[in-house]
Amino acid sequence: MELANTPAANRLHIGIYGRRNSGKSSLINAITGHDIALVSDVAGTTTDPVYKAMEIHPIGPCMLIDTAGFDDEGRLGEMRVEKTRKAMDKTDVALLLFSDGDFEKEEEWLRELKKRKVPVIPVISKADVRADLEGLAARVKETTGLPPVLVSAKEKTGVKELLSALVRVIPEDFEAESITGRLVNEDDVVVLVMPQDIQAPKGRLILPQVQTIRDLLDHKCIVMSVTTDKLTGALGALAKPPKLIITDSQAFSAVYPLKPEGTLLTSFSVLFAQYKGDIGAFTEGAAAIDRLTEQSKVLIAEACTHAPLSEDIGREKIPRMLKKKVGLGLTVDMVSGTDFPDDLSPYSLVIHCGACMFNRKYVLSRIQKAREHGVPITNYGVALAKLTGVLDKISF
Ligand SMILES: Nc1nc2c(ncn2[C@@H]2O[C@H](COP(=O)(O)OP(=O)(O)OP(=O)(O)O)[C@@H](O)[C@H]2O)c(=O)[nH]1
Ligand SMILES: [Mg+2]
Secondary structure, eight states: OOGGGSOGGGSEEEEEEOOTTSSHHHHHHHHHTSOOSOOOSSTTOOOSOEEEEEEETTTEEEEEEEOOOTTOOHHHHHHHHHHHHHHHTTOSEEEEEEOSSOOHHHHHHHHHHHHTTOOEEEEEOOTTTOTTHHHHHHHHHHHHSSOOEEOBTTTTBSHHHHHHHHHHHSOTTOOOSOSSTTTOOTTOEEEEEOOOOTTSOTTSOOHHHHHHHHHHHHTTOEEEEEOGGGHHHHHHHSSSOOSEEEEOGGGHHHHGGGOOTTOEEEEHHHHHHHHTSOHHHHHHHHGGGGGOOTTOEEEEEESSSOOHHHHIIIIIIHHHHHHHHHOTTOEEEEEETTOOOSOOTTOSEEEEOOOTTSOHHHHHHHHHHHHHTTOOEEEHHHHHHHHTTOGGGOOO
Protein backbone atom coordinates (compact mmCIF):
# COMPACT_ATOMS: atom_id res chain seq x y z
CA MET A 1 0.00 0.00 0.00
CA GLU A 2 1.53 3.28 -1.05
CA LEU A 3 0.47 5.69 1.62
CA ALA A 4 2.97 8.34 0.62
CA ASN A 5 0.72 9.06 -2.34
CA THR A 6 -2.05 10.54 -0.23
CA PRO A 7 -1.63 14.31 -0.39
CA ALA A 8 -1.65 16.08 2.96
CA ALA A 9 -4.76 18.04 2.00
CA ASN A 10 -6.80 14.85 1.67
CA ARG A 11 -5.93 13.60 5.12
CA LEU A 12 -8.25 14.18 8.05
CA HIS A 13 -6.36 16.62 10.26
CA ILE A 14 -6.86 15.76 13.93
CA GLY A 15 -5.55 18.47 16.26
CA ILE A 16 -4.84 17.74 19.92
CA TYR A 17 -5.19 20.62 22.34
CA GLY A 18 -4.67 20.87 26.08
CA ARG A 19 -2.48 22.26 28.81
CA ARG A 20 1.18 21.44 29.16
CA ASN A 21 1.68 17.96 30.57
CA SER A 22 -1.97 17.05 30.02
CA GLY A 23 -0.91 14.00 28.03
CA LYS A 24 -1.35 15.21 24.43
CA SER A 25 1.74 13.50 23.06
CA SER A 26 0.98 10.32 25.02
CA LEU A 27 -2.53 10.33 23.53
CA ILE A 28 -1.07 10.40 20.01
CA ASN A 29 1.07 7.41 20.84
CA ALA A 30 -1.97 5.59 22.26
CA ILE A 31 -4.09 6.29 19.16
CA THR A 32 -1.41 5.15 16.74
CA GLY A 33 -0.01 2.35 18.87
CA HIS A 34 3.51 3.65 18.23
CA ASP A 35 5.93 5.80 20.19
CA ILE A 36 6.01 8.58 17.65
CA ALA A 37 5.59 11.65 19.84
CA LEU A 38 8.06 12.72 22.48
CA VAL A 39 6.68 12.30 26.01
CA SER A 40 8.12 13.50 29.31
CA ASP A 41 7.03 14.79 32.68
CA VAL A 42 8.64 18.15 31.91
CA ALA A 43 5.91 20.70 31.15
CA GLY A 44 6.52 22.12 27.69
CA THR A 45 8.07 19.06 26.06
CA THR A 46 6.29 19.71 22.77
CA THR A 47 7.16 23.16 21.48
CA ASP A 48 6.31 23.61 17.79
CA PRO A 49 3.25 21.85 16.40
CA VAL A 50 4.29 18.42 15.12
CA TYR A 51 2.48 17.00 12.09
CA LYS A 52 2.44 13.22 11.81
CA ALA A 53 0.93 11.55 8.75
CA MET A 54 -0.61 8.29 9.88
CA GLU A 55 -3.00 5.65 8.71
CA ILE A 56 -5.64 5.28 11.41
CA HIS A 57 -8.14 2.48 11.02
CA PRO A 58 -10.90 2.76 10.06
CA ILE A 59 -10.63 6.44 9.14
CA GLY A 60 -7.75 6.05 6.73
CA PRO A 61 -4.99 8.56 6.07
CA CYS A 62 -4.91 11.16 8.84
CA MET A 63 -2.65 13.95 9.95
CA LEU A 64 -2.21 14.09 13.71
CA ILE A 65 -1.20 17.48 15.04
CA ASP A 66 0.59 17.46 18.39
CA THR A 67 0.71 20.92 19.89
CA ALA A 68 2.39 22.89 22.61
CA GLY A 69 0.28 23.34 25.74
CA PHE A 70 -2.10 26.30 25.44
CA ASP A 71 -1.22 27.46 28.96
CA ASP A 72 2.43 28.07 28.09
CA GLU A 73 3.86 31.25 29.57
CA GLY A 74 6.57 33.82 29.13
CA ARG A 75 7.71 35.43 25.91
CA LEU A 76 8.72 32.15 24.24
CA GLY A 77 5.66 30.43 25.67
CA GLU A 78 3.38 33.00 24.09
CA MET A 79 5.04 32.50 20.74
CA ARG A 80 4.43 28.77 21.09
CA VAL A 81 0.76 29.33 21.96
CA GLU A 82 0.48 31.47 18.84
CA LYS A 83 1.72 28.53 16.77
CA THR A 84 -0.77 26.23 18.45
CA ARG A 85 -3.47 28.73 17.53
CA LYS A 86 -2.35 28.63 13.87
CA ALA A 87 -2.63 24.83 13.91
CA MET A 88 -6.35 25.29 14.62
CA ASP A 89 -6.84 26.68 11.13
CA LYS A 90 -5.67 23.39 9.67
CA THR A 91 -7.71 21.23 12.04
CA ASP A 92 -10.72 19.24 10.78
CA VAL A 93 -11.48 17.64 14.16
CA ALA A 94 -10.15 18.70 17.57
CA LEU A 95 -9.49 16.60 20.64
CA LEU A 96 -9.69 18.94 23.62
CA LEU A 97 -8.04 17.54 26.73
CA PHE A 98 -9.43 18.31 30.16
CA SER A 99 -7.53 17.92 33.40
CA ASP A 100 -8.31 18.66 37.05
CA GLY A 101 -8.62 22.29 38.05
CA ASP A 102 -10.51 25.16 36.49
CA PHE A 103 -11.51 25.14 32.81
CA GLU A 104 -10.71 28.76 32.04
CA LYS A 105 -8.22 28.01 29.23
CA GLU A 106 -10.22 25.05 27.97
CA GLU A 107 -13.34 27.21 27.60
CA GLU A 108 -11.39 29.85 25.75
CA TRP A 109 -10.07 27.28 23.27
CA LEU A 110 -13.46 25.66 22.95
CA ARG A 111 -14.84 29.04 21.86
CA GLU A 112 -12.01 29.51 19.37
CA LEU A 113 -12.60 26.07 17.86
CA LYS A 114 -16.35 26.63 17.65
CA LYS A 115 -15.76 29.94 15.92
CA ARG A 116 -13.81 28.04 13.28
CA LYS A 117 -16.62 25.43 13.06
CA VAL A 118 -14.22 22.67 14.06
CA PRO A 119 -15.99 19.72 15.70
CA VAL A 120 -14.61 19.13 19.19
CA ILE A 121 -14.33 15.88 21.09
CA PRO A 122 -13.83 16.50 24.81
CA VAL A 123 -11.38 14.07 26.33
CA ILE A 124 -10.38 13.45 29.92
CA SER A 125 -6.79 12.29 29.74
CA LYS A 126 -4.94 10.24 32.37
CA ALA A 127 -8.25 8.68 33.43
CA ASP A 128 -6.28 6.17 35.49
CA VAL A 129 -5.13 8.79 37.98
CA ARG A 130 -8.08 11.18 38.25
CA ALA A 131 -9.25 11.38 41.87
CA ASP A 132 -12.88 12.13 41.03
CA LEU A 133 -13.40 10.94 37.48
CA GLU A 134 -17.19 11.09 37.64
CA GLY A 135 -17.25 14.62 39.00
CA LEU A 136 -14.74 15.74 36.40
CA ALA A 137 -16.74 14.09 33.60
CA ALA A 138 -19.92 15.82 34.79
CA ARG A 139 -18.18 19.20 34.77
CA VAL A 140 -16.80 18.63 31.27
CA LYS A 141 -20.24 17.66 30.02
CA GLU A 142 -21.69 20.81 31.51
CA THR A 143 -19.00 22.94 29.86
CA THR A 144 -18.99 21.35 26.42
CA GLY A 145 -22.48 19.89 26.15
CA LEU A 146 -20.93 16.54 25.30
CA PRO A 147 -19.99 13.53 27.41
CA PRO A 148 -16.19 13.32 27.44
CA VAL A 149 -14.27 10.29 26.29
CA LEU A 150 -12.22 8.94 29.18
CA VAL A 151 -8.79 7.85 28.05
CA SER A 152 -5.75 6.49 29.76
CA ALA A 153 -2.74 6.44 27.48
CA LYS A 154 -0.91 4.58 30.21
CA GLU A 155 -3.40 1.75 30.51
CA LYS A 156 -4.50 1.98 26.88
CA THR A 157 -8.16 2.34 27.77
CA GLY A 158 -10.74 4.47 25.99
CA VAL A 159 -8.95 4.46 22.63
CA LYS A 160 -11.69 2.47 20.86
CA GLU A 161 -14.30 4.86 22.23
CA LEU A 162 -12.21 7.77 21.02
CA LEU A 163 -12.04 6.31 17.51
CA SER A 164 -15.82 5.85 17.53
CA ALA A 165 -16.25 9.47 18.58
CA LEU A 166 -13.93 10.53 15.74
CA VAL A 167 -15.90 8.56 13.17
CA ARG A 168 -19.10 10.21 14.41
CA VAL A 169 -17.84 13.74 13.90
CA ILE A 170 -16.03 13.45 10.58
CA PRO A 171 -17.72 15.55 7.93
CA GLU A 172 -20.50 13.93 5.89
CA ASP A 173 -18.63 14.60 2.66
CA PHE A 174 -15.32 13.34 3.99
CA GLU A 175 -13.50 11.46 1.29
CA ALA A 176 -10.07 10.58 2.51
CA GLU A 177 -8.53 10.17 -0.87
CA SER A 178 -9.06 9.62 -4.52
CA ILE A 179 -10.11 6.32 -6.06
CA THR A 180 -6.78 5.44 -7.68
CA GLY A 181 -4.35 7.89 -6.08
CA ARG A 182 -2.54 5.26 -4.06
CA LEU A 183 -1.55 3.33 -7.15
CA VAL A 184 -0.80 5.83 -9.91
CA ASN A 185 1.23 8.89 -10.75
CA GLU A 186 1.16 11.39 -13.59
CA ASP A 187 1.93 9.87 -17.03
CA ASP A 188 1.24 6.29 -15.93
CA VAL A 189 -0.52 4.16 -18.52
CA VAL A 190 -3.59 2.42 -17.10
CA VAL A 191 -5.69 -0.20 -18.88
CA LEU A 192 -9.30 -0.74 -17.81
CA VAL A 193 -10.98 -4.06 -18.53
CA MET A 194 -14.72 -3.54 -18.69
CA PRO A 195 -16.75 -6.46 -20.05
CA GLN A 196 -19.92 -5.20 -21.68
CA ASP A 197 -22.07 -8.21 -20.88
CA ILE A 198 -25.78 -8.48 -20.16
CA GLN A 199 -25.30 -6.80 -16.77
CA ALA A 200 -23.87 -3.67 -18.36
CA PRO A 201 -26.55 -1.03 -18.91
CA LYS A 202 -27.27 -0.43 -22.57
CA GLY A 203 -25.63 2.64 -24.06
CA ARG A 204 -23.65 3.74 -20.99
CA LEU A 205 -21.05 2.78 -18.41
CA ILE A 206 -21.73 2.04 -14.76
CA LEU A 207 -20.90 4.78 -12.26
CA PRO A 208 -17.77 3.23 -10.68
CA GLN A 209 -16.21 2.91 -14.13
CA VAL A 210 -17.04 6.50 -15.02
CA GLN A 211 -15.73 7.78 -11.69
CA THR A 212 -12.52 5.77 -12.06
CA ILE A 213 -11.85 7.17 -15.53
CA ARG A 214 -12.46 10.69 -14.28
CA ASP A 215 -10.13 10.09 -11.33
CA LEU A 216 -7.35 8.73 -13.58
CA LEU A 217 -7.68 11.74 -15.88
CA ASP A 218 -7.43 14.02 -12.83
CA HIS A 219 -4.18 12.23 -11.98
CA LYS A 220 -2.97 12.92 -15.54
CA CYS A 221 -2.79 9.24 -16.40
CA ILE A 222 -3.03 7.81 -19.90
CA VAL A 223 -6.16 5.70 -19.92
CA MET A 224 -7.17 2.89 -22.25
CA SER A 225 -10.45 1.01 -21.92
CA VAL A 226 -11.07 -2.42 -23.42
CA THR A 227 -13.42 -5.34 -23.24
CA THR A 228 -11.85 -8.56 -21.97
CA ASP A 229 -11.28 -10.00 -25.47
CA LYS A 230 -9.26 -6.94 -26.52
CA LEU A 231 -6.79 -6.93 -23.64
CA THR A 232 -4.09 -8.82 -25.56
CA GLY A 233 -4.47 -6.39 -28.46
CA ALA A 234 -4.23 -3.41 -26.13
CA LEU A 235 -1.09 -4.67 -24.40
CA GLY A 236 0.47 -5.36 -27.83
CA ALA A 237 -0.26 -1.81 -28.94
CA LEU A 238 1.66 -0.30 -26.01
CA ALA A 239 5.39 0.49 -26.21
CA LYS A 240 5.86 -0.73 -22.63
CA PRO A 241 3.71 -2.61 -20.11
CA PRO A 242 1.09 -0.46 -18.35
CA LYS A 243 1.60 0.60 -14.73
CA LEU A 244 -1.79 -0.75 -13.74
CA ILE A 245 -4.66 -2.85 -15.01
CA ILE A 246 -8.05 -2.33 -13.39
CA THR A 247 -10.52 -5.08 -14.15
CA ASP A 248 -14.09 -5.89 -13.44
CA SER A 249 -13.82 -8.61 -10.80
CA GLN A 250 -15.82 -11.03 -12.95
CA ALA A 251 -13.08 -10.95 -15.60
CA PHE A 252 -10.30 -11.46 -13.09
CA SER A 253 -9.44 -15.05 -13.99
CA ALA A 254 -9.22 -14.13 -17.68
CA VAL A 255 -7.08 -11.05 -17.03
CA TYR A 256 -4.61 -12.39 -14.48
CA PRO A 257 -2.70 -14.76 -16.83
CA LEU A 258 -2.28 -11.93 -19.38
CA LYS A 259 -0.85 -9.44 -16.89
CA PRO A 260 2.75 -8.47 -17.73
CA GLU A 261 5.23 -8.94 -14.90
CA GLY A 262 5.66 -5.67 -13.01
CA THR A 263 2.20 -4.40 -13.90
CA LEU A 264 -0.10 -3.89 -10.91
CA LEU A 265 -3.56 -5.43 -11.02
CA THR A 266 -6.64 -4.39 -9.12
CA SER A 267 -10.39 -4.50 -9.48
CA PHE A 268 -13.05 -1.81 -9.46
CA SER A 269 -14.69 -3.34 -6.40
CA VAL A 270 -11.46 -3.36 -4.40
CA LEU A 271 -10.75 0.26 -5.36
CA PHE A 272 -14.22 1.21 -4.19
CA ALA A 273 -13.84 -0.80 -0.99
CA GLN A 274 -11.11 1.65 -0.06
CA TYR A 275 -12.78 4.73 -1.52
CA LYS A 276 -16.01 3.99 0.33
CA GLY A 277 -14.54 2.34 3.41
CA ASP A 278 -11.26 1.03 4.69
CA ILE A 279 -9.50 -1.65 2.69
CA GLY A 280 -7.24 -2.48 5.65
CA ALA A 281 -10.21 -3.36 7.83
CA PHE A 282 -11.89 -5.22 4.96
CA THR A 283 -8.90 -7.40 4.04
CA GLU A 284 -8.32 -8.15 7.72
CA GLY A 285 -12.01 -9.03 7.97
CA ALA A 286 -11.88 -11.24 4.88
CA ALA A 287 -9.15 -13.31 6.56
CA ALA A 288 -11.83 -14.44 9.03
CA ILE A 289 -13.44 -16.42 6.20
CA ASP A 290 -10.67 -18.99 6.67
CA ARG A 291 -11.60 -19.38 10.34
CA LEU A 292 -15.34 -20.02 9.82
CA THR A 293 -16.80 -23.36 10.86
CA GLU A 294 -20.28 -24.87 10.49
CA GLN A 295 -21.05 -23.51 13.96
CA SER A 296 -20.28 -19.94 12.88
CA LYS A 297 -22.82 -17.24 12.09
CA VAL A 298 -22.22 -14.70 9.35
CA LEU A 299 -24.18 -11.48 8.97
CA ILE A 300 -24.74 -10.05 5.52
CA ALA A 301 -25.69 -6.39 5.74
CA GLU A 302 -27.13 -4.45 2.87
CA ALA A 303 -27.41 -0.69 3.12
CA CYS A 304 -30.33 -0.32 0.72
CA THR A 305 -33.70 -1.93 1.33
CA HIS A 306 -34.07 -2.70 -2.35
CA ALA A 307 -31.06 -3.40 -4.51
CA PRO A 308 -31.94 -5.75 -7.32
CA LEU A 309 -28.41 -6.27 -8.64
CA SER A 310 -26.45 -6.66 -5.44
CA GLU A 311 -29.35 -8.63 -3.98
CA ASP A 312 -28.15 -11.51 -6.03
CA ILE A 313 -24.60 -11.13 -4.71
CA GLY A 314 -25.58 -10.72 -1.06
CA ARG A 315 -28.54 -13.05 -0.89
CA GLU A 316 -27.37 -15.82 -3.20
CA LYS A 317 -23.86 -15.71 -4.54
CA ILE A 318 -21.88 -15.02 -1.34
CA PRO A 319 -23.91 -17.37 0.92
CA ARG A 320 -23.58 -20.12 -1.70
CA MET A 321 -19.80 -19.67 -1.95
CA LEU A 322 -19.42 -19.50 1.85
CA LYS A 323 -21.40 -22.69 2.38
CA LYS A 324 -19.46 -24.45 -0.33
CA LYS A 325 -16.24 -23.55 1.48
CA VAL A 326 -17.34 -23.99 5.11
CA GLY A 327 -20.18 -26.50 4.98
CA LEU A 328 -23.97 -26.38 4.73
CA GLY A 329 -24.33 -25.95 8.52
CA LEU A 330 -23.04 -22.37 8.36
CA THR A 331 -25.66 -19.84 9.42
CA VAL A 332 -26.01 -16.79 7.20
CA ASP A 333 -28.30 -14.00 8.40
CA MET A 334 -29.29 -11.04 6.29
CA VAL A 335 -30.27 -7.52 7.29
CA SER A 336 -31.00 -4.51 5.15
CA GLY A 337 -31.46 -0.80 5.53
CA THR A 338 -31.02 0.58 9.00
CA ASP A 339 -31.59 -2.79 10.69
CA PHE A 340 -27.90 -3.19 11.55
CA PRO A 341 -28.10 -5.07 14.88
CA ASP A 342 -26.88 -3.44 18.07
CA ASP A 343 -25.51 -6.73 19.27
CA LEU A 344 -23.03 -8.17 16.83
CA SER A 345 -21.54 -10.62 19.32
CA PRO A 346 -23.20 -13.78 17.87
CA TYR A 347 -21.39 -13.22 14.58
CA SER A 348 -17.96 -14.37 13.46
CA LEU A 349 -18.02 -12.08 10.44
CA VAL A 350 -20.01 -9.22 8.94
CA ILE A 351 -20.07 -8.85 5.17
CA HIS A 352 -21.33 -5.43 4.09
CA CYS A 353 -22.55 -4.36 0.67
CA GLY A 354 -20.56 -1.86 -1.37
CA ALA A 355 -22.77 0.96 -0.03
CA CYS A 356 -22.89 2.61 -3.46
CA MET A 357 -25.78 4.82 -2.37
CA PHE A 358 -24.14 5.89 0.89
CA ASN A 359 -21.17 8.00 1.86
CA ARG A 360 -17.89 6.91 3.35
CA LYS A 361 -18.75 8.17 6.82
CA TYR A 362 -21.69 5.77 6.92
CA VAL A 363 -19.50 2.81 6.03
CA LEU A 364 -16.77 3.87 8.48
CA SER A 365 -19.26 4.07 11.32
CA ARG A 366 -20.35 0.50 10.60
CA ILE A 367 -16.74 -0.67 10.45
CA GLN A 368 -16.05 1.02 13.76
CA LYS A 369 -19.13 -0.52 15.33
CA ALA A 370 -18.00 -3.99 14.29
CA ARG A 371 -14.52 -3.25 15.62
CA GLU A 372 -15.93 -2.13 18.96
CA HIS A 373 -17.55 -5.56 19.25
CA GLY A 374 -14.37 -7.28 18.09
CA VAL A 375 -16.20 -8.71 15.06
CA PRO A 376 -14.33 -8.80 11.72
CA ILE A 377 -16.02 -6.94 8.88
CA THR A 378 -15.50 -7.04 5.13
CA ASN A 379 -17.52 -6.09 2.09
CA TYR A 380 -18.97 -7.84 -0.95
CA GLY A 381 -16.14 -7.01 -3.33
CA VAL A 382 -13.36 -8.01 -0.96
CA ALA A 383 -15.20 -11.14 0.19
CA LEU A 384 -15.66 -12.22 -3.42
CA ALA A 385 -11.99 -11.58 -4.15
CA LYS A 386 -11.09 -13.69 -1.12
CA LEU A 387 -13.51 -16.50 -1.98
CA THR A 388 -12.22 -16.71 -5.55
CA GLY A 389 -8.61 -16.76 -4.33
CA VAL A 390 -7.53 -13.51 -5.98
CA LEU A 391 -7.28 -11.20 -2.97
CA ASP A 392 -3.54 -11.73 -2.48
CA LYS A 393 -2.84 -11.06 -6.17
CA ILE A 394 -4.43 -7.62 -6.07
CA SER A 395 -2.89 -4.21 -5.37
CA PHE A 396 -4.72 -1.65 -3.28
N1 LIG B 1 -0.79 7.98 34.74
C1 LIG B 1 -0.76 8.48 33.51
N2 LIG B 1 0.22 9.30 33.13
C2 LIG B 1 0.21 9.78 31.86
C3 LIG B 1 -0.84 9.46 30.96
N3 LIG B 1 -0.61 10.10 29.79
C4 LIG B 1 0.53 10.79 29.97
N4 LIG B 1 1.04 10.63 31.22
C5 LIG B 1 2.27 11.22 31.77
O1 LIG B 1 2.11 12.62 31.80
C6 LIG B 1 3.32 13.27 31.48
C7 LIG B 1 3.11 14.25 30.32
O2 LIG B 1 2.78 13.52 29.17
P1 LIG B 1 2.94 14.11 27.70
O3 LIG B 1 2.28 13.19 26.79
O4 LIG B 1 4.36 14.48 27.43
O5 LIG B 1 2.07 15.45 27.86
P2 LIG B 1 1.92 16.65 26.83
O6 LIG B 1 0.56 17.21 26.99
O7 LIG B 1 2.34 16.25 25.49
O8 LIG B 1 2.96 17.69 27.47
P3 LIG B 1 3.69 18.93 26.77
O9 LIG B 1 4.24 18.47 25.47
O10 LIG B 1 4.76 19.27 27.75
O11 LIG B 1 2.69 20.02 26.63
C8 LIG B 1 4.34 12.18 31.17
O12 LIG B 1 5.10 11.94 32.33
C9 LIG B 1 3.45 10.98 30.85
O13 LIG B 1 4.08 9.76 31.14
C10 LIG B 1 -1.86 8.56 31.40
O14 LIG B 1 -2.80 8.19 30.69
N5 LIG B 1 -1.79 8.12 32.69
MG1 LIG C 1 3.76 16.99 24.25
